Amino acid sequence: xxxxxxxxxxxxxxxxxxxxxxxxxxxxxxxxxxxxxxxxxxxxxxxxxxxxxxxxxxxxxxxxxxxxxxxxxxxxxxxxxxxxxxxxxxxxxxxxxxxxxxxxxxxxxxxxxxxxxxxxxxxxxxxxxxxxxxxxxxxxxxxxxxxxxxxxxxxxxxxxxxxxxxxxxxxxxxxxxxxxxxxxxxxxxxxxxxxxxxxxxxxxxxxxxxxxxxxxxxxxxxxxxxxxxxxxxxxxxxxxxxxxxxxxxxxxxxxxxxxxxxxxxxxxxxxxxxxxxxxxxxxxxxxxxxxxxxxxxxxxxxxxxxxxxxxxxxxxxxxxxxxxxxxxxxxxxxxxxxxxxxxxxxxxxxxxxxxxxxxxxxxxxxxxxxxxxxxxxxxxxxxxxxxxxxxxxxxxxxxxxxxxxxxxxxxxxxxxxxxxxxxxxxxxxxxxxxxxxxxxxxxxxxxxxxxxxxxxxx
Amino acid sequence: xxxxxxxxxxxxxxxxxxxxxxxxxxxxxxxxxxxxxxxxxxxxxxxxxxxxxxxxxxxxxxxxxxxxxxxxxxxxxxxxxxxxxxxxxxxxxxxxxxxxxxxxxxx
Numbered sequence: 041x042x043x044x045x046x047x048x049x050x051x052x053x054x055x056x057x058x059x060x061x062x063x064x065x066x067x068x069x070x071x072x073x074x075x076x077x078x079x080x081x082x083x084x085x086x087x088x089x090x091x092x093x094x095x096x097x098x099x100x101x102x103x104x105x106x107x108x109x110x111x112x113x114x115x116x117x118x119x120x121x122x123x124x125x126x127x128x129x130x131x132x133x134x135x136x137x138x139x140x141x142x143x144x145x146x147x148x149x150x151x152x153x154x155x156x157x158x159x160x161x162x163x164x165x166x167x168x169x170x171x172x173x174x175x176x177x178x179x180x181x182x183x184x185x186x187x188x189x190x191x192x193x194x195x196x197x198x199x200x201x202x203x204x205x206x207x208x209x210x211x212x213x214x215x216x217x218x219x220x221x222x223x224x225x226x227x228x229x230x231x232x233x234x235x236x237x238x239x240x241x242x243x244x245x246x247x248x249x250x251x252x253x254x255x256x257x258x259x260x261x262x263x264x265x266x267x268x269x270x271x272x273x274x275x276x277x278x279x280x281x282x283x284x285x286x287x288x289x290x291x292x293x294x295x296x297x298x299x300x301x302x303x304x305x306x307x308x309x310x311x312x313x314x315x316x317x318x319x320x321x322x323x324x325x326x327x328x329x330x331x332x333x334x335x336x337x338x339x340x341x342x343x344x345x346x347x348x349x350x351x352x353x354x355x356x357x358x359x360x361x362x363x364x365x366x367x368x369x370x371x372x373x374x375x376x377x378x379x380x381x382x383x384x385x386x387x388x389x390x391x392x393x394x395x396x397x398x399x400x401x402x403x404x405x406x407x408x409x410x411x412x413x414x415x416x417x418x419x420x421x422x423x424x425x426x427x428x429x430x431x432x433x434x435x436x437x438x439x440x441x442x443x444x445x446x447x448x449x450x451x452x453x454x455x456x457x458x459x460x461x462x463x464x465x466x467x468x469x470x471x472x473x474x475x476x477x478x479x480x481x482x483x484x485x486x487x488x489x490x491x492x493x494x495x496x497x498x
Numbered sequence: 499x500x501x502x503x504x505x506x507x508x509x510x511x512x513x514x515x516x517x518x519x520x521x522x523x524x525x526x527x528x529x530x531x532x533x534x535x536x537x538x539x540x541x542x543x544x545x546x547x548x549x550x551x552x553x554x555x556x557x558x559x560x561x562x563x564x565x566x567x568x569x570x571x572x573x574x575x576x577x578x579x580x581x582x583x584x585x586x587x588x589x590x591x592x593x594x595x596x597x598x599x600x601x602x603x604x605x
Contacts, residue, residue, distance in 0.1 A: 282504040282505070282512040282514075282515075283504075285511055285512045285514075285515040286504075286512055286514050286515055288515070289514065289515045289518040289519070292518065292522070293518065296522075421522065421525075421526060425525065425526075425529055427533070428529040428530070428532050428533045429529065431532075431533065431536060432529075432532055442525075449518075453514055453518075456504070456514070457504075458504055
Protein backbone atom coordinates (compact mmCIF):
# COMPACT_ATOMS: atom_id res chain seq x y z
CA UNK A 41 0.00 0.00 0.00
CA UNK A 42 1.49 3.40 -0.92
CA UNK A 43 2.41 5.19 2.26
CA UNK A 44 0.86 8.48 3.17
CA UNK A 45 3.29 11.19 4.19
CA UNK A 46 3.27 12.15 7.81
CA UNK A 47 2.51 15.73 8.69
CA UNK A 48 5.50 17.79 7.66
CA UNK A 49 6.93 14.92 5.57
CA UNK A 50 10.37 15.18 3.98
CA UNK A 51 10.73 18.28 1.87
CA UNK A 52 12.01 16.65 -1.34
CA UNK A 53 8.91 14.67 -2.14
CA UNK A 54 6.16 15.97 0.14
CA UNK A 55 4.30 12.67 -0.21
CA UNK A 56 4.61 12.37 -4.00
CA UNK A 57 4.83 8.84 -5.35
CA UNK A 58 7.42 9.67 -8.01
CA UNK A 59 10.05 12.35 -7.61
CA UNK A 60 13.65 12.88 -8.69
CA UNK A 61 16.09 10.88 -6.61
CA UNK A 62 19.43 9.17 -7.18
CA UNK A 63 17.67 5.84 -6.51
CA UNK A 64 16.41 5.97 -10.10
CA UNK A 65 20.01 6.27 -11.33
CA UNK A 66 20.85 3.19 -9.27
CA UNK A 67 17.86 1.34 -10.74
CA UNK A 68 18.93 2.25 -14.28
CA UNK A 69 22.52 1.15 -13.60
CA UNK A 70 21.39 -2.20 -12.22
CA UNK A 71 18.98 -2.76 -15.12
CA UNK A 72 21.70 -2.10 -17.70
CA UNK A 73 24.30 -4.15 -15.77
CA UNK A 74 21.96 -7.15 -15.70
CA UNK A 75 21.05 -6.83 -19.37
CA UNK A 76 24.66 -6.49 -20.48
CA UNK A 77 26.09 -9.05 -18.07
CA UNK A 78 23.60 -11.78 -18.96
CA UNK A 79 23.38 -10.99 -22.67
CA UNK A 80 25.93 -13.60 -23.67
CA UNK A 81 23.94 -16.44 -22.20
CA UNK A 82 20.69 -15.06 -23.63
CA UNK A 83 22.27 -15.12 -27.08
CA UNK A 84 24.17 -18.40 -26.76
CA UNK A 85 22.06 -20.06 -29.43
CA UNK A 86 23.59 -17.92 -32.19
CA UNK A 87 27.05 -19.31 -31.39
CA UNK A 88 26.09 -22.96 -31.87
CA UNK A 89 26.38 -23.10 -35.64
CA UNK A 90 29.69 -21.18 -35.87
CA UNK A 91 31.26 -23.44 -33.23
CA UNK A 92 29.89 -26.51 -35.00
CA UNK A 93 31.47 -25.38 -38.27
CA UNK A 94 34.76 -24.36 -36.70
CA UNK A 95 35.40 -27.50 -34.63
CA UNK A 96 32.94 -30.16 -35.90
CA UNK A 97 31.63 -30.55 -32.36
CA UNK A 98 28.18 -32.03 -31.91
CA UNK A 99 25.34 -29.73 -30.91
CA UNK A 100 24.90 -31.74 -27.74
CA UNK A 101 28.50 -31.11 -26.75
CA UNK A 102 28.21 -27.39 -27.44
CA UNK A 103 24.90 -26.88 -25.62
CA UNK A 104 26.33 -28.70 -22.62
CA UNK A 105 28.37 -25.52 -22.05
CA UNK A 106 25.10 -23.61 -21.68
CA UNK A 107 23.79 -26.19 -19.22
CA UNK A 108 27.04 -26.05 -17.22
CA UNK A 109 26.81 -22.25 -17.13
CA UNK A 110 23.21 -22.41 -15.86
CA UNK A 111 24.03 -24.90 -13.13
CA UNK A 112 27.17 -23.03 -12.09
CA UNK A 113 25.19 -19.79 -11.88
CA UNK A 114 22.63 -21.49 -9.68
CA UNK A 115 25.22 -23.05 -7.38
CA UNK A 116 27.21 -19.81 -7.16
CA UNK A 117 24.14 -17.72 -6.29
CA UNK A 118 24.27 -18.18 -2.49
CA UNK A 119 27.97 -17.30 -2.52
CA UNK A 120 27.27 -14.24 -4.69
CA UNK A 121 24.57 -13.14 -2.25
CA UNK A 122 26.93 -13.51 0.70
CA UNK A 123 29.65 -11.63 -1.19
CA UNK A 124 27.31 -8.72 -1.80
CA UNK A 125 26.26 -8.63 1.87
CA UNK A 126 29.85 -8.86 3.06
CA UNK A 127 31.67 -6.53 0.65
CA UNK A 128 28.93 -4.51 -1.00
CA UNK A 129 27.40 -4.61 -4.44
CA UNK A 130 29.95 -2.18 -5.92
CA UNK A 131 32.87 -4.52 -5.20
CA UNK A 132 30.81 -7.49 -6.32
CA UNK A 133 30.04 -5.76 -9.62
CA UNK A 134 33.73 -4.99 -10.15
CA UNK A 135 34.73 -8.61 -9.54
CA UNK A 136 31.90 -9.82 -11.76
CA UNK A 137 32.88 -7.47 -14.58
CA UNK A 138 36.52 -8.56 -14.50
CA UNK A 139 35.53 -12.23 -14.46
CA UNK A 140 33.16 -11.54 -17.36
CA UNK A 141 35.89 -9.82 -19.37
CA UNK A 142 38.43 -12.59 -18.76
CA UNK A 143 35.83 -15.27 -19.51
CA UNK A 144 34.83 -13.65 -22.79
CA UNK A 145 38.41 -13.09 -23.95
CA UNK A 146 39.40 -16.66 -23.13
CA UNK A 147 36.29 -18.08 -24.81
CA UNK A 148 37.28 -16.20 -27.95
CA UNK A 149 40.52 -18.20 -28.20
CA UNK A 150 39.35 -21.70 -27.30
CA UNK A 151 40.68 -24.73 -29.14
CA UNK A 152 39.07 -27.59 -27.26
CA UNK A 153 35.68 -28.42 -25.84
CA UNK A 154 36.87 -28.50 -22.26
CA UNK A 155 38.07 -24.91 -22.63
CA UNK A 156 34.52 -23.95 -23.69
CA UNK A 157 33.12 -25.70 -20.60
CA UNK A 158 35.67 -24.02 -18.32
CA UNK A 159 35.58 -20.45 -19.66
CA UNK A 160 31.98 -20.15 -20.81
CA UNK A 161 30.49 -22.67 -18.44
CA UNK A 162 32.31 -22.01 -15.18
CA UNK A 163 33.92 -18.57 -15.38
CA UNK A 164 31.03 -16.81 -17.09
CA UNK A 165 28.56 -18.81 -15.00
CA UNK A 166 30.02 -17.40 -11.78
CA UNK A 167 30.14 -13.90 -13.28
CA UNK A 168 26.47 -14.11 -14.12
CA UNK A 169 25.58 -15.16 -10.59
CA UNK A 170 27.29 -11.98 -9.41
CA UNK A 171 25.29 -9.86 -11.87
CA UNK A 172 21.98 -11.53 -11.00
CA UNK A 173 22.08 -11.81 -7.21
CA UNK A 174 23.76 -8.98 -5.20
CA UNK A 175 22.33 -6.18 -7.32
CA UNK A 176 18.75 -6.78 -6.26
CA UNK A 177 19.42 -6.40 -2.51
CA UNK A 178 21.57 -3.40 -3.44
CA UNK A 179 18.55 -1.74 -5.03
CA UNK A 180 16.56 -2.50 -1.90
CA UNK A 181 18.95 -0.37 0.18
CA UNK A 182 17.83 2.62 -1.87
CA UNK A 183 14.09 2.30 -1.28
CA UNK A 184 12.54 2.86 2.11
CA UNK A 185 9.14 2.77 0.41
CA UNK A 186 7.78 2.13 -3.11
CA UNK A 187 10.27 -0.66 -3.63
CA UNK A 188 7.88 -2.19 -6.17
CA UNK A 189 8.46 0.59 -8.68
CA UNK A 190 12.23 0.15 -8.59
CA UNK A 191 11.97 -3.61 -8.82
CA UNK A 192 9.53 -3.37 -11.72
CA UNK A 193 12.02 -1.46 -13.85
CA UNK A 194 14.84 -3.87 -13.00
CA UNK A 195 12.70 -6.93 -13.71
CA UNK A 196 11.69 -5.47 -17.08
CA UNK A 197 15.35 -5.58 -18.10
CA UNK A 198 15.23 -9.38 -17.70
CA UNK A 199 12.62 -9.47 -20.46
CA UNK A 200 14.34 -6.89 -22.70
CA UNK A 201 17.74 -8.52 -22.51
CA UNK A 202 16.96 -11.60 -24.61
CA UNK A 203 15.13 -9.51 -27.22
CA UNK A 204 18.05 -7.15 -27.70
CA UNK A 205 21.04 -9.44 -27.22
CA UNK A 206 20.41 -12.05 -29.91
CA UNK A 207 20.19 -9.70 -32.91
CA UNK A 208 23.24 -7.70 -31.82
CA UNK A 209 25.35 -10.80 -31.25
CA UNK A 210 24.16 -12.26 -34.56
CA UNK A 211 25.29 -9.14 -36.36
CA UNK A 212 28.69 -9.21 -34.67
CA UNK A 213 29.26 -12.83 -35.64
CA UNK A 214 28.26 -12.10 -39.21
CA UNK A 215 30.61 -9.12 -39.52
CA UNK A 216 33.56 -10.24 -37.39
CA UNK A 217 33.38 -14.00 -36.93
CA UNK A 218 32.61 -15.75 -33.64
CA UNK A 219 36.05 -15.31 -32.09
CA UNK A 220 36.25 -11.57 -32.60
CA UNK A 221 32.59 -11.30 -31.60
CA UNK A 222 33.45 -12.70 -28.16
CA UNK A 223 36.38 -10.29 -27.84
CA UNK A 224 34.47 -7.21 -28.99
CA UNK A 225 31.43 -8.09 -26.90
CA UNK A 226 33.58 -8.75 -23.86
CA UNK A 227 35.59 -5.53 -24.12
CA UNK A 228 32.61 -3.31 -24.99
CA UNK A 229 30.41 -4.79 -22.26
CA UNK A 230 33.17 -4.52 -19.66
CA UNK A 231 33.78 -0.88 -20.61
CA UNK A 232 30.10 -0.04 -20.22
CA UNK A 233 29.84 -1.88 -16.91
CA UNK A 234 33.00 -0.32 -15.45
CA UNK A 235 31.70 3.13 -16.39
CA UNK A 236 28.42 2.36 -14.63
CA UNK A 237 30.22 1.08 -11.55
CA UNK A 238 31.86 4.50 -11.18
CA UNK A 239 28.40 6.03 -10.79
CA UNK A 240 27.08 3.31 -8.50
CA UNK A 241 26.81 3.78 -4.71
CA UNK A 242 26.10 0.97 -2.27
CA UNK A 243 23.86 3.00 0.04
CA UNK A 244 22.13 6.38 -0.01
CA UNK A 245 24.39 7.46 2.83
CA UNK A 246 27.32 7.26 0.41
CA UNK A 247 25.78 10.30 -1.32
CA UNK A 248 24.53 11.89 1.90
CA UNK A 249 20.97 11.04 0.93
CA UNK A 250 18.05 9.31 2.58
CA UNK A 251 16.47 6.33 0.79
CA UNK A 252 13.64 6.93 -1.62
CA UNK A 253 10.38 7.40 0.24
CA UNK A 254 12.09 8.30 3.53
CA UNK A 255 9.86 10.19 5.95
CA UNK A 256 10.62 12.10 9.11
CA UNK A 257 10.73 9.64 11.95
CA UNK A 258 12.12 6.76 9.90
CA UNK A 259 15.38 5.24 11.21
CA UNK A 260 18.46 6.89 9.77
CA UNK A 261 20.25 5.07 6.97
CA UNK A 262 23.42 3.29 7.98
CA UNK A 263 26.53 4.87 6.51
CA UNK A 264 28.47 1.65 6.53
CA UNK A 265 27.27 -1.50 5.00
CA UNK A 266 26.25 -4.27 7.31
CA UNK A 267 29.05 -5.48 9.49
CA UNK A 268 30.17 -9.07 8.84
CA UNK A 269 29.37 -10.21 12.36
CA UNK A 270 25.94 -8.61 12.17
CA UNK A 271 25.29 -10.28 8.81
CA UNK A 272 26.33 -13.65 10.24
CA UNK A 273 23.99 -13.16 13.19
CA UNK A 274 21.09 -12.24 10.96
CA UNK A 275 21.73 -15.25 8.70
CA UNK A 276 21.62 -17.52 11.74
CA UNK A 277 18.18 -16.22 12.73
CA UNK A 278 16.96 -16.15 9.15
CA UNK A 279 17.76 -19.83 8.50
CA UNK A 280 15.46 -20.79 11.37
CA UNK A 281 12.44 -19.31 9.58
CA UNK A 282 10.35 -21.59 7.35
CA UNK A 283 9.97 -18.80 4.79
CA UNK A 284 13.71 -18.79 4.06
CA UNK A 285 13.53 -22.40 2.81
CA UNK A 286 10.04 -22.32 1.36
CA UNK A 287 10.69 -19.27 -0.83
CA UNK A 288 13.58 -21.13 -2.44
CA UNK A 289 11.40 -24.18 -3.17
CA UNK A 290 8.61 -21.94 -4.47
CA UNK A 291 10.98 -20.19 -6.86
CA UNK A 292 12.23 -23.64 -7.95
CA UNK A 293 8.67 -24.78 -8.71
CA UNK A 294 7.85 -21.62 -10.67
CA UNK A 295 10.98 -21.94 -12.77
CA UNK A 296 10.38 -25.63 -13.55
CA UNK A 297 6.92 -24.59 -14.69
CA UNK A 298 8.03 -21.98 -17.19
CA UNK A 299 11.36 -23.54 -18.24
CA UNK A 300 9.47 -26.50 -19.74
CA UNK A 301 7.45 -24.11 -21.88
CA UNK A 302 10.36 -21.86 -22.84
CA UNK A 303 12.44 -24.80 -24.06
CA UNK A 304 9.77 -27.00 -25.64
CA UNK A 305 7.16 -24.59 -27.07
CA UNK A 306 9.09 -24.38 -30.34
CA UNK A 307 9.37 -28.15 -31.00
CA UNK A 308 5.81 -28.56 -29.76
CA UNK A 309 4.54 -25.99 -32.25
CA UNK A 310 6.64 -27.49 -35.05
CA UNK A 311 5.14 -30.92 -34.29
CA UNK A 312 1.70 -29.32 -34.63
CA UNK A 313 2.58 -28.15 -38.14
CA UNK A 314 3.83 -24.62 -37.46
CA UNK A 315 6.97 -23.59 -39.35
CA UNK A 316 10.21 -23.17 -37.43
CA UNK A 317 10.35 -19.43 -38.06
CA UNK A 318 6.78 -18.94 -36.88
CA UNK A 319 7.45 -21.11 -33.85
CA UNK A 320 10.40 -18.91 -32.91
CA UNK A 321 8.03 -15.94 -33.17
CA UNK A 322 5.82 -17.52 -30.51
CA UNK A 323 8.74 -17.48 -28.11
CA UNK A 324 9.51 -13.87 -28.98
CA UNK A 325 5.90 -12.86 -28.36
CA UNK A 326 5.90 -14.67 -25.03
CA UNK A 327 9.06 -12.84 -23.90
CA UNK A 328 7.76 -9.47 -25.10
CA UNK A 329 4.44 -9.80 -23.25
CA UNK A 330 6.26 -10.87 -20.10
CA UNK A 331 7.84 -7.42 -19.85
CA UNK A 332 4.44 -5.96 -18.95
CA UNK A 333 3.91 -8.21 -15.96
CA UNK A 334 7.57 -7.94 -14.94
CA UNK A 335 7.01 -4.22 -14.46
CA UNK A 336 3.53 -4.50 -12.99
CA UNK A 337 3.88 -7.33 -10.48
CA UNK A 338 6.33 -5.71 -8.02
CA UNK A 339 4.17 -2.57 -8.04
CA UNK A 340 1.02 -4.63 -7.46
CA UNK A 341 2.75 -6.53 -4.66
CA UNK A 342 3.43 -3.24 -2.91
CA UNK A 343 -0.11 -1.95 -3.31
CA UNK A 344 -2.39 -5.01 -3.33
CA UNK A 345 -0.56 -7.61 -1.28
CA UNK A 346 2.52 -9.69 -2.04
CA UNK A 347 1.21 -13.20 -1.40
CA UNK A 348 -2.05 -12.61 -3.25
CA UNK A 349 -0.40 -11.19 -6.34
CA UNK A 350 2.32 -13.85 -6.47
CA UNK A 351 -0.16 -16.69 -6.04
CA UNK A 352 -2.37 -15.31 -8.81
CA UNK A 353 0.48 -15.06 -11.30
CA UNK A 354 1.85 -18.50 -10.40
CA UNK A 355 -1.64 -19.94 -10.94
CA UNK A 356 -2.01 -18.06 -14.23
CA UNK A 357 1.31 -19.47 -15.42
CA UNK A 358 0.10 -22.99 -14.63
CA UNK A 359 -3.48 -22.83 -15.82
CA UNK A 360 -2.65 -21.37 -19.25
CA UNK A 361 -0.54 -24.41 -20.15
CA UNK A 362 -3.77 -26.43 -20.35
CA UNK A 363 -4.41 -24.64 -23.66
CA UNK A 364 -1.50 -26.47 -25.26
CA UNK A 365 -3.32 -29.82 -25.14
CA UNK A 366 -5.64 -28.72 -27.92
CA UNK A 367 -3.69 -25.88 -29.57
CA UNK A 368 -2.95 -26.63 -33.23
CA UNK A 369 -3.28 -23.37 -35.16
CA UNK A 370 -0.72 -20.60 -35.21
CA UNK A 371 -3.14 -17.97 -33.92
CA UNK A 372 -3.90 -20.16 -30.90
CA UNK A 373 -0.21 -20.52 -30.17
CA UNK A 374 0.14 -16.74 -30.22
CA UNK A 375 -2.88 -16.40 -27.94
CA UNK A 376 -1.24 -18.88 -25.59
CA UNK A 377 1.99 -16.85 -25.77
CA UNK A 378 0.17 -13.71 -24.64
CA UNK A 379 -1.75 -15.36 -21.80
CA UNK A 380 1.15 -17.48 -20.58
CA UNK A 381 3.58 -14.57 -20.95
CA UNK A 382 1.59 -12.54 -18.44
CA UNK A 383 1.85 -15.25 -15.79
CA UNK A 384 5.45 -16.08 -16.64
CA UNK A 385 6.57 -12.45 -16.41
CA UNK A 386 5.03 -12.09 -12.98
CA UNK A 387 6.61 -15.18 -11.48
CA UNK A 388 9.89 -13.62 -10.35
CA UNK A 389 9.10 -10.03 -9.44
CA UNK A 390 7.47 -10.59 -6.08
CA UNK A 391 10.39 -12.23 -4.31
CA UNK A 392 12.36 -9.07 -3.42
CA UNK A 393 9.13 -7.55 -2.07
CA UNK A 394 8.50 -10.70 -0.05
CA UNK A 395 12.02 -10.52 1.39
CA UNK A 396 11.37 -6.92 2.44
CA UNK A 397 8.07 -7.87 4.08
CA UNK A 398 9.58 -10.74 6.04
CA UNK A 399 13.03 -9.44 6.92
CA UNK A 400 12.72 -5.67 6.68
CA UNK A 401 15.94 -3.83 6.01
CA UNK A 402 18.23 -6.63 7.14
CA UNK A 403 20.99 -7.95 4.82
CA UNK A 404 19.05 -9.73 2.08
CA UNK A 405 21.82 -10.98 -0.20
CA UNK A 406 21.91 -14.44 1.35
CA UNK A 407 18.17 -15.18 1.29
CA UNK A 408 17.92 -13.86 -2.25
CA UNK A 409 20.95 -15.96 -3.23
CA UNK A 410 19.29 -19.11 -1.90
CA UNK A 411 16.10 -18.23 -3.80
CA UNK A 412 18.10 -17.79 -7.00
CA UNK A 413 19.73 -21.18 -6.36
CA UNK A 414 16.26 -22.69 -6.34
CA UNK A 415 15.36 -20.74 -9.48
CA UNK A 416 18.49 -21.86 -11.33
CA UNK A 417 18.01 -25.51 -10.44
CA UNK A 418 14.37 -25.22 -11.51
CA UNK A 419 15.39 -23.81 -14.89
CA UNK A 420 17.89 -26.65 -15.32
CA UNK A 421 15.39 -29.39 -14.41
CA UNK A 422 12.56 -27.88 -16.45
CA UNK A 423 14.81 -27.36 -19.45
CA UNK A 424 15.98 -30.98 -19.37
CA UNK A 425 13.00 -33.07 -18.37
CA UNK A 426 11.01 -32.60 -21.57
CA UNK A 427 13.68 -34.47 -23.51
CA UNK A 428 13.42 -37.86 -21.75
CA UNK A 429 9.64 -37.43 -21.51
CA UNK A 430 9.43 -37.10 -25.29
CA UNK A 431 11.78 -40.05 -25.80
CA UNK A 432 9.61 -42.16 -23.50
CA UNK A 433 6.13 -41.24 -24.71
CA UNK A 434 6.60 -39.70 -28.13
CA UNK A 435 4.90 -36.44 -27.07
CA UNK A 436 5.22 -33.68 -24.49
CA UNK A 437 1.96 -34.28 -22.61
CA UNK A 438 3.56 -35.51 -19.39
CA UNK A 439 5.99 -32.58 -19.48
CA UNK A 440 3.05 -30.19 -19.81
CA UNK A 441 1.36 -31.81 -16.82
CA UNK A 442 4.58 -31.40 -14.84
CA UNK A 443 4.64 -27.72 -15.82
CA UNK A 444 1.03 -27.25 -14.71
CA UNK A 445 1.52 -29.15 -11.47
CA UNK A 446 4.67 -27.31 -10.42
CA UNK A 447 3.21 -23.87 -11.10
CA UNK A 448 -0.01 -24.66 -9.22
CA UNK A 449 1.91 -26.27 -6.37
CA UNK A 450 3.96 -23.07 -6.18
CA UNK A 451 0.76 -21.01 -5.99
CA UNK A 452 -0.59 -23.18 -3.16
CA UNK A 453 2.74 -22.99 -1.32
CA UNK A 454 2.63 -19.20 -1.50
CA UNK A 455 -0.82 -19.20 0.10
CA UNK A 456 0.57 -21.15 3.05
CA UNK A 457 3.55 -18.86 3.58
CA UNK A 458 3.58 -16.78 6.74
CA UNK A 459 1.53 -13.57 6.75
CA UNK A 460 3.40 -10.56 5.41
CA UNK A 461 1.95 -7.87 7.65
CA UNK A 462 4.68 -8.30 10.24
CA UNK A 463 8.38 -9.09 10.25
CA UNK A 464 9.32 -12.70 10.90
CA UNK A 465 12.24 -11.90 13.20
CA UNK A 466 11.62 -8.33 14.32
CA UNK A 467 13.84 -8.52 17.36
CA UNK A 468 16.86 -10.33 15.94
CA UNK A 469 19.18 -7.49 16.79
CA UNK A 470 17.63 -6.95 20.21
CA UNK A 471 17.67 -10.70 20.97
CA UNK A 472 21.30 -10.86 20.03
CA UNK A 473 22.14 -7.88 22.23
CA UNK A 474 20.40 -9.65 25.14
CA UNK A 475 22.30 -12.85 24.45
CA UNK A 476 25.56 -10.96 24.35
CA UNK A 477 24.79 -9.16 27.59
CA UNK A 478 23.88 -12.44 29.28
CA UNK A 479 27.14 -14.00 28.14
CA UNK A 480 29.11 -11.02 29.42
CA UNK A 481 27.29 -11.23 32.76
CA UNK A 482 28.02 -14.95 33.10
CA UNK A 483 31.65 -14.67 32.06
CA UNK A 484 33.13 -13.26 35.33
CA UNK A 485 31.19 -15.82 37.45
CA UNK A 486 32.35 -18.69 35.24
CA UNK A 487 35.94 -17.49 35.40
CA UNK A 488 35.74 -17.35 39.20
CA UNK A 489 34.41 -20.94 39.30
CA UNK A 490 37.32 -22.18 37.31
CA UNK A 491 40.01 -20.45 39.42
CA UNK A 492 41.46 -22.57 42.25
CA UNK A 493 40.28 -21.52 45.73
CA UNK A 494 37.45 -19.46 44.29
CA UNK A 495 34.03 -18.96 45.83
CA UNK A 496 31.41 -21.62 44.90
CA UNK A 497 28.98 -20.72 42.07
CA UNK A 498 25.37 -19.75 42.89
CA UNK B 499 -3.48 -23.78 9.24
CA UNK B 500 -0.66 -22.07 7.40
CA UNK B 501 1.10 -21.46 10.68
CA UNK B 502 0.79 -25.12 11.71
CA UNK B 503 2.10 -26.22 8.33
CA UNK B 504 5.09 -23.89 8.62
CA UNK B 505 5.88 -25.30 12.05
CA UNK B 506 5.93 -28.86 10.72
CA UNK B 507 9.55 -29.95 10.28
CA UNK B 508 11.30 -32.95 8.79
CA UNK B 509 14.96 -33.36 9.68
CA UNK B 510 14.82 -29.82 11.04
CA UNK B 511 13.71 -28.35 7.70
CA UNK B 512 10.21 -27.14 6.76
CA UNK B 513 8.09 -30.07 5.59
CA UNK B 514 6.99 -28.24 2.45
CA UNK B 515 10.62 -27.71 1.38
CA UNK B 516 11.55 -31.34 2.08
CA UNK B 517 8.57 -32.63 0.09
CA UNK B 518 9.48 -30.50 -2.95
CA UNK B 519 13.12 -31.62 -2.83
CA UNK B 520 12.13 -35.30 -2.45
CA UNK B 521 9.67 -35.27 -5.35
CA UNK B 522 12.12 -33.36 -7.58
CA UNK B 523 14.94 -35.79 -6.81
CA UNK B 524 12.65 -38.75 -7.50
CA UNK B 525 11.60 -37.33 -10.88
CA UNK B 526 15.18 -36.48 -11.84
CA UNK B 527 16.46 -39.94 -10.89
CA UNK B 528 13.61 -41.74 -12.66
CA UNK B 529 13.89 -39.85 -15.93
CA UNK B 530 17.66 -39.80 -15.77
CA UNK B 531 17.72 -43.58 -15.31
CA UNK B 532 15.29 -43.98 -18.20
CA UNK B 533 17.57 -41.90 -20.45
CA UNK B 534 20.64 -43.84 -19.30
CA UNK B 535 18.92 -47.18 -19.86
CA UNK B 536 17.84 -46.16 -23.34
CA UNK B 537 21.37 -45.09 -24.24
CA UNK B 538 22.93 -48.31 -22.93
CA UNK B 539 20.41 -50.45 -24.79
CA UNK B 540 20.91 -48.46 -27.98
CA UNK B 541 24.66 -48.93 -27.82
CA UNK B 542 24.25 -52.64 -27.10
CA UNK B 543 21.93 -53.02 -30.08
CA UNK B 544 24.39 -51.17 -32.33
CA UNK B 545 27.21 -53.34 -31.06
CA UNK B 546 25.26 -56.56 -31.73
CA UNK B 547 24.36 -55.41 -35.22
CA UNK B 548 27.99 -54.57 -35.96
CA UNK B 549 29.13 -58.01 -34.78
CA UNK B 550 26.52 -59.71 -36.96
CA UNK B 551 27.59 -57.67 -39.98
CA UNK B 552 31.21 -58.56 -39.40
CA UNK B 553 30.56 -62.30 -39.25
CA UNK B 554 28.25 -62.14 -42.27
CA UNK B 555 30.96 -60.35 -44.26
CA UNK B 556 33.55 -62.91 -43.26
CA UNK B 557 31.38 -65.84 -44.45
CA UNK B 558 30.59 -64.37 -47.88
CA UNK B 559 34.18 -63.35 -48.60
CA UNK B 560 35.69 -66.77 -47.89
CA UNK B 561 34.26 -68.43 -51.10
CA UNK B 562 33.55 -71.67 -49.19
CA UNK B 563 30.42 -70.71 -47.44
CA UNK B 564 29.02 -73.65 -45.53
CA UNK B 565 32.10 -75.97 -45.54
CA UNK B 566 34.59 -73.50 -44.37
CA UNK B 567 32.35 -71.20 -42.42
CA UNK B 568 33.85 -71.94 -39.04
CA UNK B 569 37.30 -72.73 -40.49
CA UNK B 570 37.17 -69.76 -42.77
CA UNK B 571 36.65 -67.61 -39.83
CA UNK B 572 39.46 -69.43 -38.12
CA UNK B 573 41.74 -68.78 -41.09
CA UNK B 574 40.93 -65.16 -41.28
CA UNK B 575 41.21 -64.89 -37.58
CA UNK B 576 43.54 -67.70 -36.55
CA UNK B 577 43.15 -67.40 -32.88
CA UNK B 578 40.02 -66.80 -30.95
CA UNK B 579 41.55 -63.90 -29.17
CA UNK B 580 42.19 -62.02 -32.38
CA UNK B 581 38.63 -62.70 -33.47
CA UNK B 582 37.31 -61.42 -30.20
CA UNK B 583 39.52 -58.38 -30.27
CA UNK B 584 38.46 -57.35 -33.76
CA UNK B 585 34.70 -57.65 -32.98
CA UNK B 586 33.38 -54.45 -31.41
CA UNK B 587 32.89 -54.68 -27.65
CA UNK B 588 29.64 -53.56 -26.00
CA UNK B 589 30.22 -49.97 -24.97
CA UNK B 590 30.96 -49.43 -21.30
CA UNK B 591 28.44 -47.45 -19.33
CA UNK B 592 29.41 -43.87 -18.69
CA UNK B 593 29.76 -42.79 -15.09
CA UNK B 594 26.58 -40.72 -15.02
CA UNK B 595 24.58 -43.54 -16.61
CA UNK B 596 25.89 -45.95 -14.02
CA UNK B 597 24.97 -43.58 -11.18
CA UNK B 598 21.42 -43.05 -12.40
CA UNK B 599 20.85 -46.76 -12.97
CA UNK B 600 22.15 -47.59 -9.50
CA UNK B 601 20.05 -44.86 -7.88
CA UNK B 602 16.78 -45.82 -9.55
CA UNK B 603 15.16 -49.02 -8.19
CA UNK B 604 12.81 -49.18 -11.18
CA UNK B 605 15.60 -49.56 -13.77
